[in-house]
Amino acid sequence: MKSKIFGVSLGPGDPELITIKALKALQEADIIYCPGTPAKSRARDILQALPLDINRVQLFQVPMSKDRTEANRVYDNICEEIDRHVNNNLTVAIVAEGDSGFYSSVNYMFDKLAAMHLPVTTIAGVPAFIAAGALSGLHIVKQEEKLVVLPGITTNGELHELLSTNHVVVIMKLSQCTGEIHRFMRDNPRHEYHYYENVGTPEELHLTAYNGIIERNYPYFSLMIIRPGKQLA
Numbered sequence: 144m145k146s147k148i149f150g151v152s153l154g155p156g157d158p159e160l161i162t163i164k165a166l167k168a169l170q171e172a173d174i175i176y177c178p179g180t181p182a183k184s185r186a187r188d189i190l191q192a193l194p195l196d197i198n199r200v201q202l203f204q205v206p207m208s209k210d211r212t213e214a215n216r217v218y219d220n221i222c223e224e225i226d227r228h229v230n231n232n233l234t235v236a237i238v239a240e241g242d243s244g245f246y247s248s249v250n251y252m253f254d255k256l257a258a259m260h261l262p263v264t265t266i267a268g269v270p271a272f273i274a275a276g277a278l279s280g281l282h283i284v285k286q287e288e289k290l291v292v293l294p295g296i297t298t299n300g301e302l303h304e305l306l307s308t309n310h311v312v313v314i315m316k317l318s319q320c321t322g323e324i325h326r327f328m329r330d331n332p333r334h335e336y337h338y339y340e341n342v343g344t345p346e347e348l349h350l351t352a353y354n355g356i357i358e359r360n361y362p363y364f365s366l367m368i369i370r371p372g373k374q375l376a
């Protein structure tokens with residue numbers, strides 16, 4: 144079997160943050176499956192800026208609802224299609240924004256393909272929070288500090304516990320916990336808050352001013368890195 148299936152990580156937005164390995168896989172692919180709609184696709188925006196044949200890109204739209212039944216139906220159909228492509232000796236890429244193994248729903252497809260005896264070769268990429276740290280020249284974790292990544296679900300108590308025990312906290316999917324974050328910031332102004340939006344795109348934004356961050360409504364493509372502030376004497 145010459146044909147292959149690649150899970151290709153695109154990085155968080157800046158097309159130059161894709162790896163050479165990922166770019167080669169995309170250039171070799173006969174079909175590139177890409178999440179999004181014609182009107183809106185972060186992954187397609189990245190692909191468009193790369194030296195590859197954009198006509199090979201096939202967009203698919205995944206319903207965002209918490210009930211994954213519809214989304215899984217979309218994925219199941221694509222997996223059936225991929226099966227046919229592989230039987231026709233075609234090479235397929237499935238792209239994901241950031242790193243494909245980091246909070247990425249395409250893994251549902253990777254698992255299903257593996258169960259169909261169609262193994263996926265995944266290619267590592269730069270996750271958004273790493274690009275965010277670099278954007279602001281942040282030493283994300285230092286010395287004995289520990290790192291915790293939260294998927295937009297948290298409480299005042301959890302954040303308090305983590306930050307008072309030498310953890311640096313990355314919060315993804317901020318739009319899901321805006322109220323909690325605002326409340327926590329109000330109660331804990333001494334921590335170091337780093338806020339990022341649309342990293343690597345023309346709309347990129349980085350805020351460190353407490354007031355700017357606490358007043359903001361967080362969009363989908365936003366994240367925060369909170370570093371523990373100095374203990375009060």
Ligand code: SAH
Nearest residue numbers: 155241242245270271315316341342364365
């Ligand atoms: N696989 C991705 C994460 C996907 S989950 C990765 O490796 O980074 C989606 C969440 O990632 C968003 O809600 C947001 O918190 C974060 N994110 C992804 N891209 C981003 C970007 N360009 N700027 C800021 N946050 C981003």
